[in-house]
Amino acid sequence: MIDQSRLRVATVGVNRETVKRLCDNVSLSGAAIFVDEIRELERINEFLVRTLPNIVVVGITCQVSEFDAHIVARSLRNARSEASVICVVSEPLIDKVPEIYKAGIHNIVLESDISMEFSRAITSIAAGGHYISRRIFGLIREPDIRSFYAALNTGPVAPKDTGAGPLSEREEIVLKLFAFGFSTKEIASQLRVSTKTVETYKARASDKLDLRSRVSIVKYGCQSGWFSVLIN
Template identity: 40%
Template sequence: MDPIRVVLADDHPIVLAGIKALLNADPEIELAGEATNGGEALPMIRSLVPDVAVLDVSMPGLNGLELTERVAKECPATRVLVLTVHEDAAYVQPLLHAGARGYLLKRSAADDLLRAVRAVAAGGVYLDPSIAGHALADPSAATGSSGSDESGEALSPRETEVLRLIAQGFSNKEIARRIDLSVKSVETYKARAAEKLGLKTRAEIIRYGASHGWLDALTLR
């Protein structure tokens, strides 16, 4: 099996050294490159096309949010894992909107970094266990449950399966391969499920998935 190729960007030398040591200690992970600011990281990611980019949120030049947006648009094969000291749930939603696949607190890195890298590399979503529950719970946002009750339309088993995998961060192509459907069929099931539940964005689908326990297993990988 090929190693998981990672690019790391963090402007704190001590943190950078610690994260490098964790990554280098795992024979299944290859540290392909490192940068100390967003301006260095973006061209490096474009050039190396790693499987995972581990990015600090607060960096000079391009910050983590801007860098995540650029990587998601310009390097879709690279999945972003955000590494941060910020425990405020308000930080999570904008980063998910920007295209991040993972959110890990720096204080959890020693125990959970390798698990998070593997989960994101495999196509899933990883949220730090200490914030996963409240970070996606947004009572004021449309979670879809009320829409389902009002319309009386329940999801079919296949619609539920597709939506669950979407919430976990898999692409339509990855889902098609996993459950042996065409990409077009996956898109159809996704559209039907989202319409029934009144879900309009990926973030809303993730919130719905979190409220139904679909992300719980991901935080344990």
């Protein structure tokens, strides 16, 4: 979790127009301060020492770039920085989103969405979550179940019918993953239990919450803030 009172944003490989929209969004929201963009011929490590960012925004605007999110993430680790990386993807390269996500970058915003979504993105990330633009979330056909599991595993919730008792940790995580669209087989593999056990957890949780369909589970998840962990 980042101390939002001194949240600093810096950019790498982001075009000038997008930087301006980013700065306008940050200025209006008051969510952070824009520090600087990387300078010509400046090395990543020098840039990180100079700007001391909490959030590094990396532009993905062409097929071959001097910088990419993975290079920046590796540089942050080498510098022992706890800064987070956000990928800003241009419209022509939207099909690269699944590849970026699969490689371990879980904060992704479409370039044209910066004006509307950037402040929400950094607020979510500062709170310890992840952010993916609504318009591109659907492109990730096979998201890493482990990232969902880690993000969603937040402890038991109280059911609508308090007489039934709270959900157990396993009941809740099964219901959450089911709401996100994971199959019984995928959930069983992640939890290292049988598919029958997963079905049992789901049935118990559904009974406690009086949820009789996937739609009702998803609606309950929306009301409970489950989906705000990764998208807002």
